[in-house]
Amino acid sequence: MxxxxxxxxxxxxxxxxxxxxxxxxxxxxxxxxxxxxxxxxxxxxxxxxxxxxxxxxxxxxxxxxxxxxxxxxxxxxxxxxxxxxxxxxxxxxxxxxxxxxxxxxxxxxxxxxxxxxxxxxxxxxxxxxxxxxxxxxxxxxxxxxxxxxxxxxxxxxxxxxxxxxxxxxxxxxxxxxxxxxxxxxxxxxxxxxxxxxxxxxxxxxxxxxxxxxxxxxxxxxxxxxxxxxxxxxxxxxxxxxxxxxxxxxxxxxxxxxxxxxxxxxxxxxxxxxxxxxxxxxxxxxxxxIETLSLRMARHVENAEKVAGWLEGNEHVDAVTYAGLESSPYHHRMATICPKGAGGLFTIALKGGYDACVKFVDSLELFTHVANLGDTRSLVIHPASTTHRQLSPEQLEAAGAPANVVRLSIGIEDPKDLIADLEQALAAAH
The missing domain is CATH 3.40.640.10 (Type I PLP-dependent aspartate aminotransferase-like (Major domain))
Structure with missing residues (x-):
């Protein structure tokens, strides 16, 4: 074929x-x-x-x-x-x-x-x-x-x-x-x-x-x-x-x-x-590629649940996930990404750079790597890693200022992911 x-x-x-x-x-x-x-x-x-x-x-x-x-x-x-x-x-x-x-x-x-x-x-x-x-x-x-x-x-x-x-x-x-x-x-x-x-x-x-x-x-x-x-x-x-x-x-x-x-x-x-x-x-x-549809559907399903929970957490200032109705990009999903907004987004933490570093170090189920799109849930602090070569102005324009952590949501049980995020957020603050 x-x-x-x-x-x-x-x-x-x-x-x-x-x-x-x-x-x-x-x-x-x-x-x-x-x-x-x-x-x-x-x-x-x-x-x-x-x-x-x-x-x-x-x-x-x-x-x-x-x-x-x-x-x-x-x-x-x-x-x-x-x-x-x-x-x-x-x-x-x-x-x-x-x-x-x-x-x-x-x-x-x-x-x-x-x-x-x-x-x-x-x-x-x-x-x-x-x-x-x-x-x-x-x-x-x-x-x-x-x-x-x-x-x-x-x-x-x-x-x-x-x-x-x-x-x-x-x-x-x-x-x-x-x-x-x-x-x-x-x-x-x-x-x-x-x-x-x-x-x-x-x-x-x-x-x-x-x-x-x-x-x-x-x-x-x-x-x-x-x-x-x-x-x-x-x-x-x-x-x-x-x-x-x-x-x-x-x-x-x-x-x-x-x-x-x-x-x-x-x-x-x-x-x-x-x-x-x-x-x-x-x-x-x-x-x-043979399992792309199965995996992406689960990535989206999990990301929606996790992002929704994070949006209501007291330690989180903002969540950028376009799958949330609060996102200024949510209206584009219907025409550009009708099956969902993906499994990648950032969260801005109260406490800035130091809180982000503590949060990343406190996670147990999320893996701290310079990658995304894995079956595993991944985390990274862009300002100190993937985007560290950028100026503060470039970091802001790219959506990766010092108080932001990037999450790549995997295909695990979302309850386990939320529990890991909850304990790490508490430890960071």
Whole structure:
């Protein structure tokens, strides 16, 4: 089975992009632990290298196990194709690579994971790129931040760490007016809760490390291309719309149509940057995806119960969970995330930084790690860990000031989670 349009989401989780192994009949996708793949003959090899035929050459480019994951993710996100790579951060860089050039910029949301803020504010400068950070709730400011050098707009569907829901159709309209792609990080939502392409996104990136794999075993990332952007509409994207010297003048957009971005990501991006997903990692993620709906439904159910309890606790100043009716983002659930607001949010504690540290150290069931989206409930104090490289102003803009703790609610018994939170809050105050 591939990505049959008549199949439901839960069916695609198990079957999309895969079929029993033709050599052995194996039902699960085998781990093709091989660096390279034999050619039938010289002509076959030449066609593969000229992009005239689809197949496997070398695992830095493509691998059958990774290919299966790419096909499944394209189906789940409703895209034309996908490129898997070594991490979520790699996926973000790979998404920008065909679009950017020295002197070009990307307009990004202030509400991003701390590592992403550093990647955009510091690391991409080494390529001669720049980022303009804007509060994406202010759509006029987003539009005003775009200029002739803007090549993309970037945001998260459900922002980490605060769980804020972005108005994707409004941002997509701005991207369309500017003639640039909207890139959406869908890690916190997954395609179970949100399908950004249906709201106008051109590209979707996911850290497969998180909810998609769901068990904290492997890192990975994936970019899904909608296949709908017209790369030939302007001269802004020469990597896709102009002849590629390394492929004898092939124009990706002309030759490959809706698959242009995907094949550029493989044939140029992975070829030259080498941020490859390993086949064992792809295998673990494929296994995790099979239970995504079951797990995400429980994450949401538990998060709603826990957030509701925390909102009434005397030691808690605020809870950012969009699933609460008190949240200013609650109204966006109906259109952006109709199945729920996810399992990630923050709480602001009375007592500030010191109370947060004591609270984290007092938890027994929650695991203190720099991760999210595990079956286990996780906790971290962003200001002292994942976001510590940011200034106080950046911390405030990102939703991670010093008095805030991030919770990733797992699939345990919610009564046990609440009991653990209750004793830790009492110990911290």
């Amino acid at each position: 591939t990505d049959g349009p008549n199949h439901g989401f839960d069916t695609m989780l198990v079957h999309a992009g895969t079929e029993p192994d033709p050599a052995t009949g194996a039902v699960q996708v085998p781990i093709y632990q091989s660096t390279s793949f034999a050619f039938r003959d010289a002509e076959h090899a030449a066609k593969l290298f000229n992009l005239e035929e689809v197949g496997f050459i070398y695992s830095r480019l493509t691998n059958p196990t990774v290919w299966a994951l790419q096909n499944r993710m394209a189906a789940l996100e409703g895209g034309a194709g996908a490129v898997a790579c070594s991490s979520g951060h790699a996926a973000q860089l790979m998404a920008l690579f065909p679009l950017m050039a020295p002197g070009r910029n990307v307009v990004v949301s202030t509400r991003l994971y701390g590592g992403s803020i550093t990647q955009f504010s510091q690391t991409i400068k080494r390529f001669g790129w720049s980022a303009t950070f804007v509060d994406f709730d202010d759509t006029d400011a987003v539009a005003a931040a775009c200029d002739d050098d803007t090549r993309a707009i970037f945001c998260e569907s459900i922002a980490n760490p605060g769980g804020y829901i972005t108005d994707l159709p409004a941002i997509a309209a701005i991207a369309d007016a500017q003639g640039v792609p909207l890139i959406v990080d869908n890690t916190s939502a997954t395609p179970y809760l949100c399908r950004p392409i249906e709201h106008g996104a051109t590209l979707v990136v996911n850290s497969t490390t998180k909810y998609l794999t769901g068990n904290g075993t492997v890192t990975g990332g994936v970019i899904v291309d909608s296949g709908t952007f017209d790369w030939m509409a302007s001269d802004k994207f020469p990597s896709l719309s102009q002849p590629e010297p390394a492929y004898h003048g092939l124009v990706f957009a002309e030759a490959l149509g809706p698959m242009a971005f995907t094949f550029h990501g493989i044939a140029v991006g992975l070829r030259d940057l080498g941020m490859t997903m390993n086949p064992q990692g792809a295998h673990y993620t494929l296994l995790g």
